[in-house]
């Protein structure tokens with residue numbers, strides 16, 4: 001991990017669906033190489049935040065930069081170049097149901113590189129083995145479990161060796177053991193490949209284990225209610241609700 | 254007081270003193286007594302000019318969640334009437350329950366009231382929505398046209414595997430049903446014709462009639478409707494499911510164009526298959542007609558000769574061209590409805606329905622346009 005170079009900058013970003021305000025003028029940065037966690041209750045706009053960061057939605061106002069390029073204002077070619085720099089794992093995995101795991105991972109390689117089939121498949125198999133799914137290369141997404149789908153989706157997101165991985169609720173809906181394995185995987189990938197992770201989650205154990213830094217979104221104020229290292233937030237944050245959340249006392253209003 | 258079995262466990266007395274409504278409850282306020290109490294409360298609250306409400310809870314023996322519902326109802330109604338409300342001598346448990354439901358969070362009415370719902374407003378809303386839909390449709394068609402042209406110029410960029418799969422599903426697998434329906438339509442048509450023509454001893458013209466009607470009109474139409482039901486709905490459901498599963502988002506963030514990946518193979522395969530299916534519909538329609546003619550005692554060769562004389566090449570090609578256009582419309586509608594699927598599993602079902610309905614509407618409209626066009630072109 002080299003220094004504190006900010007790789008993603010979110011500047012005064014406001015997100016709306018129609019008239020409905022979801023996120024109100026947020027600003028934060030993600031440093032290169034860290035595991036950055038976006039935290040908050042259900043429906044507070046975590047996925048929305050993520051989908052804006054990856055350019056699926058345009059913010060109502062404000063800007064989002066990856067490196068020095070704004071993903072909001074990028075034109076076609078710039079955008080294609082930006083998209084190549086990150087991978088995304090969606091909440092449901094979003095594997096392509098008509099292709100087996102190998103084909104899923106191969107697809108980006110097929111589209112964006114001139115590699116021959118043999119090379120593509122080897123690389124795809126390597127990615128699958130990285131997430132522990134080498135034996136499942138020829139299974140269809142419908143034939144594997146939820147945890148495996150998420151790992152396969154991570155393998156696909158890593159196909160083109162991105163700098164940044166965005167994960168939406170990687171451990172939601174998984175049993176504690178599987179969730180733990182996934183956390184191990186994230187830490188391993190972060191250490192060995194120096195990938196920057198932006199992760200949406202609300203699993204406390206997982207946050208303590210993996211997060212270098214967290215921001216916490218608040219559904220009522222639509223703002224960031226806390227930002228920092230999880231350990232510090234637990235001990236010294238001024239807001240009692242936040243301290244309680246991190247101490248798992250269950251918050252109330 | 255009314256004598257109802259449920260009222261024996263609870264009562265509600267009310268009276269107006271000046272502009273103040275006094276309500277007092279006794280007994281058990283729970284789900285079994287509530288239907289009776291609710292009616293009573295409603296009756297008391299319907300008095301005109303209430304400015305304040307006092308609820309005496311001193312003789313309530315028991316009040317559960319449902320009972321609290323009644324108290325909340327009184328409070329909300331008071332709010333609506335701009336009347337002050339006071340709950341006296343509620344026991345602490347009930348008061349606590351009541352406090353769980355802050356008044357301002359339950360006011361459903363005030364939210365909905367903002368929108369006037371008169372006819373003009375409704376019509377305008379539907380009009381705007383249709384207009385927006387149309388804009389989207391045109392943009393989609395443009396995108397699609399670009400994609401199709403690119404696919405034609407660089408056939409290598411077409412995803413052949415998907416193309417062939419769709420061609421098989423929407424073409425080859427539809428052959429039996431198409432053959433059967435074509436045959437039945439030819440048969441029915443010839444039979445209806447026979448009843449009519451017999452009066453004029455002109456049965457031989459059944460061949461002309463069936464030939465023209467099937468080849469020009471019914472063959473392409475029946476084919477297109479089958480394609481709409483089998484293929485258009487399948488497209489909408491497949492793509493809709495992918496949308497709900499965030500697979501479409503995954504394509505986009507991988508820098509892959511969902512239109513190129515999902516729509517182009519489907520639209521091109523289905524569009525090419527529809528005229529081929531129409532060929533079979535026409536053929537089996539002729540066979541159906543022949544059966545009736547043979548039944549009436551004409552030799553098959555006479556029937557074939559009449560049909561060949563009656564149906565010109567331009568009839569035939571015109572019909573197939575119509576089928577091609579219908580196929581394009583149906584598959585576009587299917588894919589567009591799929592891509593516009595909302596959130597949740599039920600959205601997929603409604604997309605499939607929407608795809609079929611709008612396909613059939615478009616088929617009929619296009620058929621009308623063709624009728625006028627062919628008339629002026631003399632086809």
Ligand SMILES: Nc1ncnc2c1ncn2[C@@H]1O[C@H](COP(=O)(O)OP(=O)(O)O)[C@@H](O)[C@H]1O
Pocket residue numbers: 017022040041042043044045046047048049
């Ligand atoms: N496509 C959409 N259209 C309208 N509202 C949406 C849409 N997606 C999410 N929302 C709303 O925005 C809010 C935030 O949603 P989301 O970002 O999915 O929350 P979460 O933090 O659980 O991931 C929710 O209240 C949700 O209802």
Ligand SMILES: [Mg+2]
Pocket residue numbers: 046047048091169
């Ligand atoms: Mg979410």
